[in-house]
Amino acid sequence: xxxxxxxxxxxxxxxxxxxxxxxxxxxTSNMSLLLRHLRRHGDRSRAQLxxxxxxxxxxxxxxxxxLTERGLVRDGRLVRGAVGRPGLxxxxxxxxxxxxxxxxxxxxxxxxxxxxxxxxxxxTLTTVDAAHLGLDAVxxxxxxxxxxxxxxxxxxxxxxxxITVAPPGVIDYAQGMLRFAPNLGWRQVPLVAEFxxxxxxxxxxxxxxxxxxxxxxxxxxxxxxxxxxxxxYLTGETGVGAGxxxxxxxxxxxxxxxxxxxxxxxxxxxxxxxCGRRGCWELIVGLDAFLRLVAPDPADPLRDPAAPLEGRLHxxxxxxxxxxxxxxLALETITQHLxxxxxxxxxxxxxxxxxxxxxxxxxxxxxxxxLAELLAQRRMDAGSGVExxxxxxxxxxxxxxxxxxxxxxxxDNPSLVPSRP
Amino acid sequence: xxxxxxxxxxxxxxxxxxxxxxxxxxxTSNMSLLLRHLRRHGDRSRAQLxxxxxxxxxxxxxxxxxLTERGLVRDGRLVRGAVGRPGLxxxxxxxxxxxxxxxxxxxxxxxxxxxxxxxxxxxTLTTVDAAHLGLDAVxxxxxxxxxxxxxxxxxxxxxxxxITVAPPGVIDYAQGMLRFAPNLGWRQVPLVAEFxxxxxxxxxxxxxxxxxxxxxxxxxxxxxxxxxxxxxYLTGETGVGAGxxxxxxxxxxxxxxxxxxxxxxxxxxxxxxxCGRRGCWELIVGLDAFLRLVAPDPADPLRDPAAPLEGRLHxxxxxxxxxxxxxxLALETITQHLxxxxxxxxxxxxxxxxxxxxxxxxxxxxxxxxLAELLAQRRMDAGSGVExxxxxxxxxxxxxxxxxxxxxxxxDNPSLVPSRP
Numbered sequence: 001x002x003x004x005x006x007x008x009x010x011x012x013x014x015x016x017x018x019x020x021x022x023x024x025x026x027x028t029s030n031m032s033l034l035l036r037h038l039r040r041h042g043d044r045s046r047a048q049l050x051x052x053x054x055x056x057x058x059x060x061x062x063x064x065x066x067l068t069e070r071g072l073v074r075d076g077r078l079v080r081g082a083v084g085r086p087g088l089x090x091x092x093x094x095x096x097x098x099x100x101x102x103x104x105x106x107x108x109x110x111x112x113x114x115x116x117x118x119x120x121x122x123x124t125l126t127t128v129d130a131a132h133l134g135l136d137a138v139x140x141x142x143x144x145x146x147x148x149x150x151x152x153x154x155x156x157x158x159x160x161x162x163i164t165v166a167p168p169g170v171i172d173y174a175q176g177m178l179r180f181a182p183n184l185g186w187r188q189v190p191l192v193a194e195f196x197x198x199x200x201x202x203x204x205x206x207x208x209x210x211x212x213x214x215x216x217x218x219x220x221x222x223x224x225x226x227x228x229x230x231x232x233y234l235t236g237e238t239g240v241g242a243g244x245x246x247x248x249x250x251x252x253x254x255x256x257x258x259x260x261x262x263x264x265x266x267x268x269x270x271x272x273x274x275c276g277r278r279g280c281w282e283l284i285v286g287l288d289a290f291l292r293l294v295a296p297d298p299a300d301p302l303r304d305p306a307a308p309l310e311g312r313l314h315x316x317x318x319x320x321x322x323x324x325x326x327x328x329l330a331l332e333t334i335t336q337h338l339x340x341x342x343x344x345x346x347x348x349x350x351x352x353x354x355x356x357x358x359x360x361x362x363x364x365x366x367x368x369x370x371l372a373e374l375l376a377q378r379r380m381d382a383g384s385g386v387e388x389x390x391x392x393x394x395x396x397x398x399x400x401x402x403x404x405x406x407x408x409x410x411x412d413n414p415s416l417v418p419s420r421p
Numbered sequence: 422x423x424x425x426x427x428x429x430x431x432x433x434x435x436x437x438x439x440x441x442x443x444x445x446x447x448x449t450s451n452m453s454l455l456l457r458h459l460r461r462h463g464d465r466s467r468a469q470l471x472x473x474x475x476x477x478x479x480x481x482x483x484x485x486x487x488l489t490e491r492g493l494v495r496d497g498r499l500v501r502g503a504v505g506r507p508g509l510x511x512x513x514x515x516x517x518x519x520x521x522x523x524x525x526x527x528x529x530x531x532x533x534x535x536x537x538x539x540x541x542x543x544x545t546l547t548t549v550d551a552a553h554l555g556l557d558a559v560x561x562x563x564x565x566x567x568x569x570x571x572x573x574x575x576x577x578x579x580x581x582x583x584i585t586v587a588p589p590g591v592i593d594y595a596q597g598m599l600r601f602a603p604n605l606g607w608r609q610v611p612l613v614a615e616f617x618x619x620x621x622x623x624x625x626x627x628x629x630x631x632x633x634x635x636x637x638x639x640x641x642x643x644x645x646x647x648x649x650x651x652x653x654y655l656t657g658e659t660g661v662g663a664g665x666x667x668x669x670x671x672x673x674x675x676x677x678x679x680x681x682x683x684x685x686x687x688x689x690x691x692x693x694x695x696c697g698r699r700g701c702w703e704l705i706v707g708l709d710a711f712l713r714l715v716a717p718d719p720a721d722p723l724r725d726p727a728a729p730l731e732g733r734l735h736x737x738x739x740x741x742x743x744x745x746x747x748x749x750l751a752l753e754t755i756t757q758h759l760x761x762x763x764x765x766x767x768x769x770x771x772x773x774x775x776x777x778x779x780x781x782x783x784x785x786x787x788x789x790x791x792l793a794e795l796l797a798q799r800r801m802d803a804g805s806g807v808e809x810x811x812x813x814x815x816x817x818x819x820x821x822x823x824x825x826x827x828x829x830x831x832x833d834n835p836s837l838v839p840s841r842p
Contacts, residue, residue, distance in 0.1 A: 350674025
């Protein structure tokens with residue numbers, strides 16, 4: 001399982017230099033270096049690349065030829081260098097290489113295709129009621145949408161190098177399984193195999209990744225070029241999870257389970273959770289808790305899981321705009337509980353920025369000011385406040401992150417992309 | 422403030438490649454690459470280095486000459502290469518370059534000097550009662566010990582490139598200040614300036630770093646060559662803090678405050694803490710909590726802060742070995758409270774290994790089995806248990822980490838070391 005990484009081009013002192021590599025790994029790493037260099041700095045002549053990377057000109061020429069054959073770079077327009085002969089610059093040629101992200105959520109399916117240069121070229125968002133449809137029908141539907149996207153990419157001469165699926169539960173990375181989806185009751189689903197079987201033998205490789213980690217990857221792109229390299233993304237669905245970017249890189253933890261914050265023991269009432277523990281944080285800050293606070297009557301249409309979530313949130317937003325007391329009080333309670341858990345995460349992780357996703361993003365104007373104040377009250381580190389915001393990527397954040405993650409493999413190892421005919 | 426990093430030489434896919442660098446930074450980075458390559462792989466001929474790094478032979482020769490002049494590498498014994506002429510191998514020559522770490526704790530002063538090749542060449546541990554002595558006298562004493570160590574290093578032709586001081590409280594990194602030492606009442610101490618003034622104008626640069634982060638750095642060296650790249654170190658003094666190694670690198674957080682776990686709100690009694698918050702974890706798992714449990718009578722000599730801590734812990738160890746009921750019960754309570762906080766940290770960080778330092782290290786055989794069981798009960802990630810252990814570095818862990826951190830600057834930027842006459 002390749003480790004997702006985000007290269008933010010931080011200074012050498014903050015990232016350290018790469019681990020010294022075995023000889024066999026050097027060519028791949030140098031191709032990777034070149035590709036990332038072009039992504040960050042834009043077009044570069046071979047002479048410039050040699051000067052800037054310290055690689056020999058012969059090495060640069062050989063690597064460039066290789067990358068060109070794979071359709072990852074091409075010769076750009078002629079530029080005149082400061083000294084010597086003008087050189088043809090290399091330019092990143094990502095148009096023919098894409099990654100695809102697929103989020104299977106409790107309420108919807110989201111798909112996104114992104115090119116090597118980071119441009120979103122396809123997007124699909126479909127409401128589903130996964131609990132009602134059942135596992136097989138949901139997978140059928142997700143695979144059908146994916147096949148359609150792959151066909152459409154192929155028609156545009158854009159091949160897909162990998163698919164990342166974000167399932168609505170706990171992943172077994174080693175086995176490619178969805179171990180447990182607490183809010184759907186699905187258990188031990190061999191998701192990679194099931195999905196790959198539905199896509200057919202010619203489809204690109206499928207991997208699984210956690211929704212919060214993927215949304216964090218997608219969101220972090222917003223901070224490109226800023227000094228924010230420590231970021232926390234909090235999802236806000238029925239479940240709550242965190243994606244952690246530390247020093248510019250996605251933090252996965254040993255077995256991929258970093259950021260499992262939804263089950264921190266922070267509910268003083270110690271209510272029993274679907275996960276088997278008591279007092280889990282998501283029981284007091286998750287979507288269900290919020291809906292119960294806004295609409296205490298279980299028969300309230302706002303509580304109907306078959307109704308599209310966006311519509312229900314829109315209706316609540318209207319109540320908030322009309323200063324409906326129950327809705328405002330609900331947000332106040334959620335804000336209070338959010339601050340308890342977030343201050344734990346601030347103590348442990350010391351992020352520069354916290355981004356709230358999910359349903360929180362619909363109420364940022366109401367939640368964020370109070371949250372900032374509550375966090376400030378608990379702060380040890382008086383000189384520096386954390387920057388709070390809500391996501392702008394909406395329900396496509398996770399799918400976009402999935403596409404970016406699939407593409408990171410190419411930046412890590414450009415030889416994954418075959419030579420073009 | 423340079424960012425401390427640990428280069429574990431992880432695979433390219435787990436660390437990503439370095440951020441592409443501006444041309445001016447490349448020479449420094451390549452010198453750094455060469456130095457780390459030699460540290461990891463041992464002696465290498467120039468031809469091997471060129472083949473393995475992809476740098477041109479001319480670049481390697483020039484960098485090697487530069488590093489030799491600075492006394493960081495030297496020509497080793499003749500070796501015969503597989504093909505071609507035999508080449509003189511380069512070898513890391515760290516003997517003349519050292520880093521020094523100084524821990525100013527509530528109960529003791531610890532100093533360590535380590536060479537570029539990671540060998541500890543000087544160590545000092547002195548009991549002090551900082552609260553009784555007062556700030557100035559403690560700094561005088563620490564500076565006196567440091568000066569003596571620097572003189573002794575100079576006599577052995579080993580220059581010190583930097584000094585890391587670990588103060589007993591919250592650091593203001595930007596100002597080089599000890600902002601607040603809750604257990605001593607010291608506030609706003611310009612520690613870098615005070616220490617540097619006592620060392621005189623010819624002394625190497627002084628920086629501050631948190632004790633838990635430094636101990637984590639020192640401890641992490643134990644996992645060299647293993648697949649453990651996600652580690653958590655927990656200090657156990659009057660205060661409790663965590664040092665986090667994520668994917669082989671020290672996690673500092675935005676402003677250096679990651680791992681401030683001592684003040685997580687985990688004490689159900691919500692007792693008021695010196696920090697101003699209530700319910701802080703260290704109030705129920707810190708050294709004071711433990712001593713109160715073992716010796717409820719405040720007049721018990723075990724509670725006397727003027728008595729050397731090691732002696733008191735030794736006395737408690739004897740009681741434990743004799744199965745003294747109060748002592749065993751105290752450890753059971755501490756274990757229970759440790760598990761609450763550690764399971765939070767496991768959820769957030771998903772470490773492979775947790776190392777307990779401080780007083781916990783004296784009772785690992787009693788604490789660890791129960792702790793492992795309690796953590797397993799709460800685990801979401803059923804397939805994988807975290808590896809628990811206690812430190813073997815004793816009270817010198819932090820000082821050793823400080824020395825290593827000072828040396829990381831040389832690995833990041835070898836040109837910090839001047840050419841030798």
